[in-house]
Amino acid sequence: MSERHxxxxxxxxxxALWVPLAVMPAIESTLPGFDPVGLWVKIRTPGxxxxxxLVTSYSPSHAGVVGRFGVGESLWLDQDPSECPVPHIDLADxxxxxxxxxxxxxxxxxxxxxxxxxxxxxxWDHHDASRSYREARIGDREYTFAxxxxxxxxxxRRLPDGSLYAHALALALxxxxxxx
Amino acid sequence: MSDDALRIAFAExxxxxxxxxxxxxxxAWAGTHLRGLYLxxxxxxxxxxxxxxxxxxxxxxxxxxxxxVNLADAATRDRVARWCAARLGWPAQTSAPTWMRTxxxxxxxxxxxxxxxxxxxxxxxxGDVRLxxxxxxxxxxxxxxxxxxxxxxxxxxxxxxxxxxxxxHLGAR
Numbered sequence: 001m002s003e004r005h006x007x008x009x010x011x012x013x014x015x016a017l018w019v020p021l022a023v024m025p026a027i028e029s030t031l032p033g034f035d036p037v038g039l040w041v042k043i044r045t046p047g048x049x050x051x052x053x054l055v056t057s058y059s060p061s062h063a064g065v066v067g068r069f070g071v072g073e074s075l076w077l078d079q080d081p082s083e084c085p086v087p088h089i090d091l092a093d094x095x096x097x098x099x100x101x102x103x104x105x106x107x108x109x110x111x112x113x114x115x116x117x118x119x120x121x122x123x124w125d126h127h128d129a130s131r132s133y134r135e136a137r138i139g140d141r142e143y144t145f146a147x148x149x150x151x152x153x154x155x156x157r158r159l160p161d162g163s164l165y166a167h168a169l170a171l172a173l174x175x176x177x178x179x180x
Numbered sequence: 181m182s183d184d185a186l187r188i189a190f191a192e193x194x195x196x197x198x199x200x201x202x203x204x205x206x207x208a209w210a211g212t213h214l215r216g217l218y219l220x221x222x223x224x225x226x227x228x229x230x231x232x233x234x235x236x237x238x239x240x241x242x243x244x245x246x247x248x249v250n251l252a253d254a255a256t257r258d259r260v261a262r263w264c265a266a267r268l269g270w271p272a273q274t275s276a277p278t279w280m281r282t283x284x285x286x287x288x289x290x291x292x293x294x295x296x297x298x299x300x301x302x303x304x305x306x307g308d309v310r311l312x313x314x315x316x317x318x319x320x321x322x323x324x325x326x327x328x329x330x331x332x333x334x335x336x337x338x339x340x341x342x343x344x345x346x347x348x349h350l351g352a353r
Contacts, residue, residue: 038202038217038255054202056217095202098258098276114339115279116258118296167274 005157007165017168018042018088019175030179034103039096041087091168092159100175110139121153121170136170145174185341186251193351196263203256207232208246251340252331260347267350270295279343290320291342303346319345
């Protein structure tokens with residue numbers, strides 16, 4: 001990779017890394033058993049700009065968040081469902097990716113280890129009798145996940161922390177499929 | 181099982197306070213210990229004090245010296261592993277670096293921080309350092325790599341204890 005391209009100002013690309021924690025108004029968890037406490041989330045309310053908040057307590061049916069810019073401010077997500085803000089995790093955040101990888105590994109029976117499971121995205125196309133796909137892998141057991149063939153693994157744009165946008169996007173694609 | 185072996189004070193990890201938001205922390209306060217969620221540096225301050233949401237919902241301000249994290253927590257281990265990688269000058273990757281035991285090939289047994297792009301830093305329990313990415317950490321000699329005790333999440337206590345030793349070492353550099 002000769003030159004780094006940063007993901008500045010591309011709101012659509014940034015939003016592709018957001019995964020909803022719950023579906024409203026049923027308030028059904030999209031990532032069963034996922035614990036977002038301590039993670040930054042985006043709170044999306046219809047008609048308003050998303051705002052960042054830190055999850056301080058959570059259950060699939062009831063989430064409490066405290067805003068970063070007003071320590072002590074609480075927002076309880078038990079409002080009118082039509083106005084209910086929906087928390088999204090943001091895979092641009094390294095901590096969120098680590099938490100998601102541990103959740104994904106546990107979901108597939110990969111034994112927990114001291115360190116975070118590694119996430120690797122292959123540039124290879126795989127074709128077999130039933131499907132064509134690109135591949136992502138997690139952990140030492142190389143549990144594989146199929147990615148769409150149009151997934152662009154040569155996209156070398158970078159997240160604010162310097163890591164590859166495409167690899168985080170692959171994780172978002174897998175999480176959306178793995179969850180409900 | 182010693183909880184102290186897995187506990188690291190913020191003061192031992194320079195800059196960790198900037199990347200620790202959301203982690204469970206312990207706060208030394210008035211001769212006792214409180215537990216809470218670390219919210220980050222208070223606005224306008226780059227060196228503390230720090231805001232901590234205590235378990236009962238009370239938001240308090242803790243000084244730098246009173247805060248510590250526990251590597252029994254998986255998210256804390258991931259965060260500390262990323263901090264170690266940054267301390268070594270590694271670029272950020274999609275996933276946190278892996279912390280694992282080295283192969284038992286000879287007497288240079290130890291632990292290894294493994295990142296993407298084949299980056300690795302080896303921490304050896306005793307002294308026979310041969311490669312640029314190896315370093316001797318006498319503190320590791322006190323740990324038994326075959327110690328089978330596990331943490332509540334099923335992972336090995338001794339691996340977390342070794343990570344604590346390595347992190348303290350990198351923090352003191």
